[in-house]
Amino acid sequence: MTEHNNTNASGARPTDGSDGASSGEPLDASWEAFAQEHADDLADVARSRNAKRFEKHAERAQKKAMLSVNDLDQGTFTDDAIGPGRGPRDTTASSWLDTDVVMDRYGGGFTPPTSFAPTSRRLIVFAALTVIGVLGIIASVLVPRFTGMLGTVFGAVLLVGIAGLAASRRGKRHDDPFDDGARV
Template sequence: MTSPKDTNNADEAADEWKRFEAEHADDLSDISQSRNAKRFEKRAQRQEKETLLSADDLTPDAFADEGPASGRGPRDFEGSSWLDADKVMDEGSDFTPPNPHLGHLDAVKVMFWVLLVVGILGLIATVLVPRLAAVLATVFGLCALVGAAGLITQHRGHTETRSGYFDDGSRV
């Protein structure tokens, strides 16, 4: 409890402080506007902005759950390994293997592939026949160019496999 005497002392101390401020107002204003005071203020503001919590303040179980529900991390999978593919396939999985059937081959596309391959192989073989190099290089170069140009013009993109508007073409 505060007695009247303590209240009186507090009032006297406040009055004395006000008198001190009034007497030294010029000195106090010079000090508050000094370079050191501004540096101190900036440093105090910087310390207020610093993080209140760092990773060093946390215990290890804040990062890795060691309770009864542990074992759910990305490397804690206890199911089957990809090495057990034969065992998994024998268990009756609903996995459907891919269909390697290429379907109908377009004769024009096959012809362009043949021209491209013959042209490239012919250009490589032209090195072995130096007397006919000019004629063979011209013939095989044209074959390679016609084959490559034909394949480029036949290419229609990757949109023909899409099944709907929202199908972006990715397959699993």
């Protein structure tokens, strides 16, 4: 830690009764004498812009520090009915990381699906047209002699594939009366 520099001539620390100097006058009296000698300078400092700014800052800090976290008891942050020493993150329920334990407790195990939802042939055709169109455009760049013709053909295939995919998504109806249309 940093040692404090003692500026007294005798090396002794001043007490309330003495300022440590050879004069022997009390500390309060020597402070009063200093204040009277430098009254004009102290008044200028008190009227300065920095002093006013410091006062405003001190007032704001005093208002801000009216309530401290240390002033509140533990029950303020937790439900006192739960019991002492229990916080909002002290839970006795199982974690989502304990999936195996939970599955064993409630029986049954996880059964993976045997197949995906049925996919229409129309959707598969439009997806294939989209992929063929993208690959064809990339390939047309590699064959400079036929770039114009291949680019036009595969560009049209790509547009048909994308339009078909967009059209297949339109008009989906859900029969659930509580379905508000929100999707994840």
